[in-house]
Amino acid sequence: MRKPAAAALTALALLAAACGGTDGGEQATGGTFTFALPSDPGVLDPAMGVLSVTNTVLSLAYDTLVHASAAGKIVPGLAQTWQVTPDAVTFTLRKGVTCADGAPMTASDVAASVNHIADPATKSPVYGVFVPTGMKAEADDAAGTVKLSMPEPFSFILESARSIFVVCGKGVKDRSLLARGTSGSGPFRLTEAVPSDHYTFKARRDYAWGPDGASGKDLPETVVLKVVPNEQTATNLLVSGTLNGAVLYGPDRARLEADPRVTKKVVPYGNGQFFYHQGDDRPAHDPAVRKALTQAVDLKELAGIASSGTGRPATGLVLDPRPCQGDTVTGHLPAFDAAAAASALDAAGWRPGGDGIRVKDGKRLTLRLLYATTRGAGVQAAAEYLGAAWRKAGVEVKLNGGIDAKVSESLNAAQDWDVAWVPIGVTLPSQLTGFLSGPGAPKGANFAHLSNKRYESLVAKAGLLPSAEGCASWQESESALFENADLIPVVQNTVLQASKGAAYEMQGGLFVASSIRLTEGG
Template sequence: MRARSRTNRARALQISAGLVALGMLAAGCSGGSGSSEGSGGGGTTTMVVYTGQSGDYQINFNPFSPTQIGGGAAIYEQLFFINKSGDGEPQPLLGTEYTWNDDGTELSITLRDDVKWTDGEAFTADDVVFSLNIVKDHAALNSIGFDGEAKAVDDTHVVITFPEAAFTQGPDVLGNIYMVPEHLWEGRNPETDVNEEPVGTGPLKFGDFKAQAFTYVANEDYWGEVPAIKTVRFLSLSGNTAGADGIMAGTIDWQTSPVPNMDKVSEVYPGYDALTSNLMQTSLIACANPDLGCTGPQTDPAVRRAVYYALNRQQINALGFQNTNSEISPSYALLSNQKDMISSAITEPVAPETGDAAAATAELEGAGWAKGSDGIYAKDGEKLSLMVETVTGWTDYITGLQTMAQQLKEVGIELKVGQSSWNEWTGKKTSGKFQLAIDNLYQGSAPDPYYVYNNFFSTTSTAKVGKTSGNNVSRFSDPEVDQAIKALSGLPLDDHAGRQPHLDVIQNTIVEEMPYIPLWTGGTTSVWNVKKFSGWPSDSDMYAYPAVWSRNDFAEIIKHVKPAS
């Protein structure tokens, strides 16, 4: 029997829920806080966080929604936590143990028997089956391709039966589906409901909501150790500059967005420190598939490859990102720990760091594009002019895109930068109403490239333009890639020889088609208040990915951090 189980382990560190005092800081204010919540350290139990949100929040605590607002996994828990910065082994949350049968068609899960929803009702296996069926029954929410049949054996045991071997669905099911209470969600539409009054099982529960800030408070009846931090406030500001000002003033305790002098945070910002982790693969996402309704020059693979070759990534990294980014592979296998999985047929497994104008020109002219009198290429009366979408106030991306525009103009490509609120930007991507957008491809449920491919390149997680897609916002669709992804789903992650031919098919196709134009492996930097709080992740103890906007990791960090004495 292929088994991977972990018993419930005692928590060595006190769980702390990061919360921010209700009156501590509002967008546009520079005030401090009361004596028990001040920035001088010594036992504060409130925490102010900033995710990079630009513009007012729109209430949405639906854990299944792509536009849900921050911190949701601290309310709605998964069965297990999987640390993508670590070994990828599931750590117990609402589930305590799991076991696969030998052929990967049956997954048995044991649940905790001491958990209650924050309205006092008991959490049972029926809630797990209900939550899994929400994902299965709604294609727009089922980016993981979950097709299992879940049954409650009793209140603390669930068995999921799959039609075929489904080892790779394990990390998604165990670590990426949020549990909701059947008695409150039955009859609701999980695709549209904004869930204004969330009821979960996690270490935090809903406090209050305003467009400029919302709060979570500690769940004093949490099944685990009750958080030491008693209030977390999520701020909406005007962008990165306002966030950096908040760090300088001591009014923000944790943010994952750039500040000046990121290599000298502890010197420039007394009482703070920073940690950078390179895990997210930043890309220019193209609405790439004309068969699904995409329009514009970016639907030509030659244009996408020309952009790929024309960019001077070193210059962009220096000017926009303080040299925090690292190399990326066009195969989307992470170079730090997945390099051995890159197909040997890919002759250039790492994206060029400096621009190659000759290669860009060859791509365009080979596809019939010709330069006009203004120096910009055109074809069949269509000018090679592209609009790339980003979020207002994301100064690092904006600077990077402006630098790209200058570089691309030199090879005959016009790039315009469009800025909008986070909600508008997200809506454009998921509906397909864009040409290019800059964003990150996350690593998925476990540290393996399969999850990037399944999430972002599978036909099952996309939709026609005008319909809400899953993670595959590029609208990329290829039957051979779909077949290879399906074949991988039935193989254990440690079957390296059996998996590589399927990885080869996917990687060679996406390098050729390039629906996502690889930019770099982004350096995600969190800045946090070490004078007021201890227990943050570190290079020697990366117990979670250090990003305030990474839902599952946020919840784990909140459970580790505690007030500094």
């Protein structure tokens, strides 16, 4: 079966997102809700939507077959009921659902949305991430059912459906309409797209199939998503009332946290973590070296630096609401002990040279540390902290910062790194396996050349079990990675989700579109 493309790694890094809601007083009717986007979403075709900002925009106009509750429980969406077998799930669709252009939403529309992504000719970067590799869809329009099937048992056959936007109406036959338009059954329809400036949506008053019976009756008349790349500017606009909502990552959030006129909520935003390159010719190919390097770092102090003091302890690799609850990190990482790290490096044959840099067989212990400069001051400071900690241990460290595209190229094609700070945000553990096992880059998506047999064995076992039954093995598989120091989870990042004169909910970086309300007294 086809593995996720290595280029999709950047997609995973950018899919990390916030969950939660804001509330701002008594409900008002009509009007315009204005929200800040940190960047332009680019092409709006759901089959090509790899950036978190793209999927934020799409979530206003498109529905999914099912949703996840805050606790991770699957609840109805476009599908009213479903029947699950180990390798398939059959959905019975709601009646009376229509697309924004008035066309009825059909089972064939759902099947076409899945099969288009799975078609190799599409070259969809979300194939293997949102649509599992090997998935096929069959529709029965007369019965109003859609069957999603896999070539073998798959744990999250049901849960994966919550990430697939369903295209309907004219967009099914002419995908070119989706480059700068929408064709979905969601509560809003796109009416104007001005790249790098704003995207305007109008409410669908006929919408009546939202989560828990939500309708379009009380939605704002208009939603404007305004591109505001500068967080200081977004903060100023929110305080002044020009914006109703924004999600803030950096230091400007402190101003809003102290402002009683702004409603806010601190919510998770994915993980800060680093990987060791385990290629045959790399120092970290030796597990003793990886563990020693990890022991040389105070991970608790590093977490505070990387998140600028706004993070939480890392508990796993999968974002909330995740299907398998629990902490896979605590107790599974080498503890901070600089003296033990030095002894372990000595035992591994890396002895201090004349200039203090460790040497083995005439080769200096050198690490090229790769990170994205676009991830904020915290990541830059974290890279510098790692460099300082490893230099104390006798390691020559070369910092290599770059923009996202450059980091992706270095990770996959150039392979010119030894340690990389790579944030990954996924909602299902199965979405990680192509990146944590299998062929190494550039032949496969396994950019760090990981080869953890225990992880692979546990994943193979878990993948054949229904999601709930497989959770123990999925959780154990993550811990196996940490115990082997294959990758080191450092911190769970957070963002400030803020609003003024409005209330809205987000989940996994997507709007719960039917929740958007303007409020009085904002």
